[in-house]
Amino acid sequence: MNFEHRILNDEVGLLPVIIRVCCSFLFSILILTHTSGQSLQTLYSGLDKATGLYVTQNSVYVVEQGKDRVLKLDHSGKLLDTIGGKGGGNYQFSKPVDVDATNGLKVFVSDYNNRRIQVFDRRGQYLSSISASDAFGNNRPYNPTQVAVNGLGEVFFVDEAGNYIRRFDLDSNLLDEFRIPSEINSVDEMNVTSREILILDKPSETIHRLSLNGNYEGFYPAEDVKALFASESGVWRAHSDQVKFENRSKQRRVFPFSSKVEAIDMHVLEEVVFILSSGDLYKIRISE
Template sequence: MYRMKKRMVLGVSVLLALSVTLVWLAQGRTDPIFKDEYDEKAKSSRYTSSWVWPEKDSVSHRGGEGSGVSTSPSGYVYYLHRGDGSYANEELITTPTITVFDPNTNEIVDEFGDNLFQSPHGIEVDSQNNIWVTDIMLNKVFKLDERGNVLATFGDDYRLGTETSLRIRNELPNFPVPMNEYTFARPTDVTVMEDGSFIVADGYRNHRIVKFNRDGNIQWEVDAYGSSDGEFNLPHGITHDQSGNIYVADRNNARIQVFDQDGQHLSTWDDTEIGRPYGIDAGNDGNIYLVDGGDYLNGERETPKSQIVVLSPKGEVIERFGSWGNKMGQLRIPHDLTVLEDGTIFVAELLNERLQKFTITE
């Protein structure tokens, strides 16, 4: 009888310990923030739109999900798409994933990126015309020359058990994962400074931004999961301005966070009209441009919204334009944008699988 009671006590103790451990592992989970409804009608619009690529009913040139877009110092626009692949693709995409355009004529200058990526996500062209691409399945950041040849890759390979641990951590935020600070977990975007250092938004699973010097050595990271200032819930897009300040589209927190070049938090912009920012770019006019992808991928399918938003250097909404749809000027989950020196905006659309151009008419 004594032994039976002892076993029962031991069993209860083990169950209690497991329960406490599971409760602790599950703590800290942050749900996406949903904002109050705003009027989708444009506040103002100085733009006319045109559909750049792929051409309607084109057979020779077909693009996949529009994931990223960037402008180069040489004046070209680099459009990143997923070709014959898709989000979380498990095999290398066999068709070109980067299409280069002349922004004045909309003509294709070059195409490459086949058999290189599984699920390309973010793109940046630096001051030396090098192309940087993040891949959320390969968990790498690629540095390419302007013709698409690989110059370097960043991100340590996963150890045994890392992928399984990350999947568990998706549900239990405090679950330990065997990875170091040089290992990415679905990195979403990258921005490159003038000195060749770069900052990665890392991203779907790590909830951090991390800065490397030009040789790939870590300088600092902001690694915190949550919704307070300096914390992230899916840092999705990232850019920097001429002063070196860093702007992060904190997607599931439905806000923009601003940091200085040393990673110190400066401000948080969470105006209702900002919506849910996916991609972000700093214009030469000092304004910050973003695409609001709306709540469609967060389950809101009845009244989906997608817009382009222009903010002042202080985060004030200057104008919004665009609406949900697949016609000219409409958007369906704009995933990224880039702004040219003359103010022209190019937008990569996820669901419409196209690159759209917005030109100032004033």
């Protein structure tokens, strides 16, 4: 066999190896970006216009705006307690919108028509309110919608009346306030990490990125995104038939599920995604 024939045979012999390597590489990409269909488990149904969701290690909190209350469930969907009821006093709500339960020790609820953030302990007992007066005692009417608490316990909330985001410390003292940038049409969800504020703007199908002091930093496309959850590890997006995750290194994973749902809020805890619609609460396990 001459030299040219040996080279040709060597190349032919290497071809299956090359094909196997390429297939393995492509398969690894598919594993990274796609998983098999997942089944949605219904945890709680019959909600009356649910609008907000937060999950701790032990509990699930759901704002049921139609009944002016917050439900406290366990992770299996068992009802543990209810907080609130229609009214303007302590422990009462008028059009609650959102909830953030931090580490489970304090629960913050935006009380839209009563123009305050109400604060409860983990047993559902009323503690205090962040009211419409500023640091100088001046009355300032506002209507809080989305609320988020960072790792330091600072409370951020959207004031729809003034088109501001306001930031308070652990003792309910005003730390900062800034006007929502003109690039944002609607604040449908707001998440706060140690680095930035992320806002889901459904009309423009955009996730906006702000610094913690309100400077506009950029955006992500959010076509057909129904709900948003941001953590230190990355950003989760809920669509009608799948959940997508993108980490800080821009690696992506997709978790399709078998039935469609109109998500309005979501929360991710470890390997479980909780998805809220206006009438039902679902969860989906994403571990492989």
